[in-house]
Amino acid sequence: MTTHTKTGNRSRFRLTLLSGVALAMVAIAVVLAGCSSGSTTTTGGVETTIPGGGGSSGGATVQVNMQGFAFDPQTVTIKVGDTVNWTNMDEAPHNATAVDTSWKTSTFGKGESGSFTFTTAGTFPYICTVHPNMTGTVIVQ
Numbered sequence: 001m002t003t004h005t006k007t008g009n010r011s012r013f014r015l016t017l018l019s020g021v022a023l024a025m026v027a028i029a030v031v032l033a034g035c036s037s038g039s040t041t042t043t044g045g046v047e048t049t050i051p052g053g054g055g056s057s058g059g060a061t062v063q064v065n066m067q068g069f070a071f072d073p074q075t076v077t078i079k080v081g082d083t084v085n086w087t088n089m090d091e092a093p094h095n096a097t098a099v100d101t102s103w104k105t106s107t108f109g110k111g112e113s114g115s116f117t118f119t120t121a122g123t124f125p126y127i128c129t130v131h132p133n134m135t136g137t138v139i140v141q
Contacts, residue, residue, distance in 0.1 A: 059079060059081035059082040060078070062083070064076060064085070064136065065086075065089050066086055066088045066090055066094040069092070069134055071135070074135070074136050076136075080120065080121055080140055082118060083116065085114075085115040087111070088108055095130060096127075097126055097128070097129045098126050103124075107130060116138075118140045122140055124140065
């Protein structure tokens with residue numbers, strides 16, 4: 001019973017800590033990205049909400065791997081109309097979710113991918129909500 005209580009206390013502590021980190025990241029995202037509208041699209045079976053609209057505009061595609069419980073590269077700089085494609089290389093499931101929750105992928109397994117086409121300039125910090133220590137940033141110019 002003591003182990004269960006310690007485990008419960010650790011779980012509550014982690015939840016409180018993660019909630020505080022998530023709140024701080026949302027505040028930063030709001031300051032950096034400002035307010036933007038979004039729309040929802042489906043790419044390769046992964047539902048995404050894309051800041052400022054969405055849809056394919058024929059721009060470039062930039063690849064980000066989810067590998068070793070990290071986004072690689074952690075920061076990408078793209079142009080308005082470009083797409084970021086995330087591919088999970090780990091055994092564990094991952095997703096990519098804007099800190100301000102304005103867009104997200106579904107959670108997907110090893111070898112699966114999700115994409116966003118960014119149609120608004122700004123800085124978009126994101127995390128994997130399954131593993132919040134995984135952080136990344138998309139800078140759209």
